[in-house]
Amino acid sequence: MSRIGRSPIPVPSGVSVTFGEENTVVVKGPQGELSRTLPSAITVRHEGDTLVVERPDDQRQNRSLHGLTRTLVANMVDGVTQGFSKELEIVGVGYRAIPKGPGGLELALGFSHPVNVTAPEGVTFEVPTATRIIVKGIDKEKVGQTAADIRKIRKPEPYKGKGVRYAGERVLRKAGKAAK
Secondary structure, X not given: OOHHHHOXXXXXXXXXXXXXXXXXXXXXXXXXXXXXXXXXXXEEEEEOOEEEEEOXXXXXXXXXXXXXXXXXXXXXXXXXXXXXXXXXXXXXXXXXXXXXXXXXXXXXXXXXXXXXXXXXXXXXXXXXXXXXXXXXXXXXXXHHHHHHHHHHHOOOXXXXXXXXXXXXXOOOOOOOOOOO
């Protein structure tokens, strides 16, 4: 049995979980509301102040979906209570981020033109300094994908380390040409 799928999901006070038709789970909390359609074979039950995810049998497909479904529902509960954030660092001379209106960024990353990024619905940007970007939201998947899309614009290169990287990310450096 899946160790992750077996563990119950605690539901804090102030969070309501409702089950709709076609195996849809809707989680409402102080930060907002999230909904997701779960695989039809997997069931989620409300037991007191916890959620229990169960699978019908030990078929390979159901075993795979058991832990995944439990993690997705747990992330929904965490998102509507605390939210998620990813922090990005910009490294390079003249590289910077400028906030543009609600949900927008202008990035100067060494191209001949500035790069404009708009936040998807449910995601916000914070720019505490010109070289730091914080991507925040209640949906873990959207926050991670938005941060990955910003990083993809100018990945850190291995010679000088210039580019956009996650906070705390180690960039493997290469030696340049050896002088004669």
